[in-house]
Amino acid sequence: MNGVVPTTVIVAGLVLAGYAGLTTARNQRMQVPLLIAVGVLEVLVLVLVGLVVAKIADGGRPAGGLATLIGYLIATPVVPVAAGFWGLLERTRWGPAVIAVAGLVVAVLIVRLHQIWPVIHV
């Protein structure tokens, strides 16, 4: 069973995807509130990564392989950052579309992360 933190990250990713998708549908480029939402998702992801890293530091090892887990821990925080820059550079409705994809991707990555190592129960 997932803890509150991973569930929150997954929900936040989906909410961001919905918000960004709506922005695209309304033919608007990325505005400050959307960028803030991306930042919130990034902070949540970093909190989760910190918790998992702490578990590794405690000597825990995932059954799915440590290298794969570390790959996820590096790749997941990169996604919202990349999407945020993309939204800044692509000043059309398609900037938010990229951010919508990023929100979905973060949600999927967190689900996969917990299939590799369901360790965070807080």
Added chain:
Amino acid sequence: MSEPTAPSEPAASTEPAASSDPVASPEPAVSPEPAAPQPDSSRTGPGRVLVAIYALFALAASARAGVQIATKFDNAPVAYLLSASAGAVYILATVTLGVGSPLARRIAVLSCSVELVGVLAVGTWSLADPATFPDATVWSGYGSGYGFVPLVLPVLGLLWLRRLSKRA
């Protein structure tokens, strides 16, 4: 497929008439923005979403292959080498779609085609001969481990590139 722009045309002067051609605009005049300076390029507009997803799969496939080859190559060498080549094709497609010059677009058509053939061939192969694939690749089972995105992506890429070349 006839493309008016010759491949030998220098990339710097690709679409000189684009900004003065009102027909080329993909958006209805709803958007008040002067954005989308090159509507017939894959450098902006909906193609950007494709580039983003391609970039993601380039990362996912290469990282996965890197980890697998580095840690347990002997388990399933065929699967891991296929993962690595899939990663290479995704990187090529990402870069060429992102660059968007006529030559890059031609290479993008090629890499999207290779992808489509790859996902169909490897998908069929993985179902017919599961022993060769004790560990999955990006293209196993037609990309079922990745929500069939690997199967849909090259089709979308080719459709998008075709639209661009028609409009150019």
